[in-house]
Structure formats: structure tokens, C-alpha cells
Amino acid sequence: MAFPETRLRRFRRTPDLRRLVRETRLSPDNLVLPLFVCPGEGVANPISSMPGVFQHSVDRIVETCRETFAEGVRAVLLFGLPEYKDAEGSAAWSPDGIVQRALRALAAEVPGLVKIVDVCFCEYTDHGHCGVLHGHEVDNDATLANLARQSVSLAEAGADVIAPSDMMDGRVGAIRQALDAAGFAATPILSYAVKFASGFYGPFREAAESAPKFGDRRAYQMDPANGREAMREAALDVEEGADMLMVKPALAYLDILAALRQRFDLPLAAYHVSGEYAMLKAAAERGWIDYDRVMMESLLAIRRAGADLILTYAAREAARLLAAGWVE
């Protein structure tokens, strides 16, 4: 039946009718807040390109996580700014490393918090690339052993989920094997399976002090032009034992997210990255958009496209809006 028998506006007339037929909902249960841990005490360095985001020392991370947890966001993703950088990024697997210390403090102080850790070397190497260099190229196979060491060290310190973002081939299998051998068979791997070489990571590199000193990451991260290759990346990671897949960035890659949702039954995550957050903040600062509305609409769209969880710097803002009865 068509118009005039059918009128789709009938269920749009009032907020309560719309609520009744709403297909997608946001919940703080599905949100993960990324955080940056730095050395020192009482440190809260604001990131200029990401208003509301800070580099926090361990004590301040604990405080932030306590508040975050109380607001209903029960999972965080930790990035570390190490005391020293070297060619291999060895601070990443030091038992006394910055993220390892944060994990132990959080385990003691914020019970129940799900602590996801980013596994990669760009914050830890003096050259800013995501692995060991061989000439001017990142040596894939030599990097795998280091990723495994970093993962085991983080699991030992209490990480609940290991999230490799380096984009080396074979890393999920290498990490799974190392975790199992070290007695962490129960620790899941959230693979940044489909991570594009994206300009949207710009503000993050200020936050994590991880910009490459030469060149870029196109020789290991994916070409933004490729959708079929994204399916191959995901399929390989599933075969190697990934427990959850991620697409990154989010908004510009919703087609990839929707295609993965169709093809895989693993939980799916999407990373609403630094540049996406920065653009919303910048436009809102100029009074050009309604921040709350556009931010919530963005997160909703990411969920509608197929993400079970969203990693976003706006997680706390979203949780607060939801607690205050936000209806889209």
C-alpha cells in the first residue's frame, strides 16, 4: 500500500511514538573512553586540539576513571607516554612501564573497570613508527616478537583486553600464542583489524606524542580507498584468533562497518577518532553546530551502521546526556 493509506509520519508525531519505534539506542554500556597516561604526579596537561582531553599522571588517571565509572562508562582504553623512547620502543614492555603502573593502580582503586590497552610502538619509539625499523621500513616479523612481549607484560599488569593497533601482518596470531603460553588464555584480543592510514589521527599524535619523525604510516596502515581489502584484513584476524574487530576511523568508514557486520558475528567496535572529535569541538566553538546534538547523532549513526561498541573521547559527555534523559 502506498500513499495516502501509508503515511510514515504517523509514528513521528510525538516523542513517545518515536521512542516506541526507535531502532537504535545509545547506552553508556557500549562506550569506551580513551585515556593518555603520562609520568609524574598531579599532572593534567590539556591537549590543545582536543578540548576536554588531557595527558594524566597515574594518580589523575585513577581519579578520572573513578568518576568515569560512576557516570556509567565502565571501560577505558589506555595509551602510554613513556619516560624514555628508543629504537625498539622497549619501554612498552617494561614491568614498570607507564601503562603497567596505571593498570596496577586501577586494579586496586577502581574495581570492575574494564581496562583495554592499546598495543603499538609509535608512542615508544624515538622515530615514531609502529615497530622496529629496517632501513626506512618497519620490519614486520621483527616487530611481532616485541608486540608479543608488550602484550604479555600488559596482561601481567592486569590488562583485561589487549588491543593491537600496529597493523603488522600476523600480529593477532603472535599475540594469542604468547598470551596463551604465559597463562593468559582467558585474555581477549580486540584487533584494530581495519585501520586506515588516516588524516583523522592528527590530534591524537599531539596527545600521544607519536608523530612519525619521517614519512608516514601508509606502508602498514590501510589505503582509505580499499573496502574489499578490509574484509581480507578482518578475515585473517578472525582466523588468527581475534575475539573482537575494530574499524577505525568511524564516520568516514561506516560502509566498511556495515559490511563487516553483515559478514562476521564477532563483536564489532568502531573508533570515533581524535580528528572526528576535534572537528565537532571546533565547529561548536565557532557556534556553527550544536555540539551535543551532532555528537550524539554521530555516535548513533556508528551504532546503526553496526558497531557494538564505540571508542570515543565524548564517552563521558554522552553518558551524562543519556543520564539526563537525552532523546535524539
Ligand code: PBG
Ligand atoms: C597507534 C594509534 C593511533 C591511534 C590509536 N592508536 C595513531 C596512529 O595510528 O597514528 C589514533 C586514535 C585517534 O586518532 O584518536 N598507536
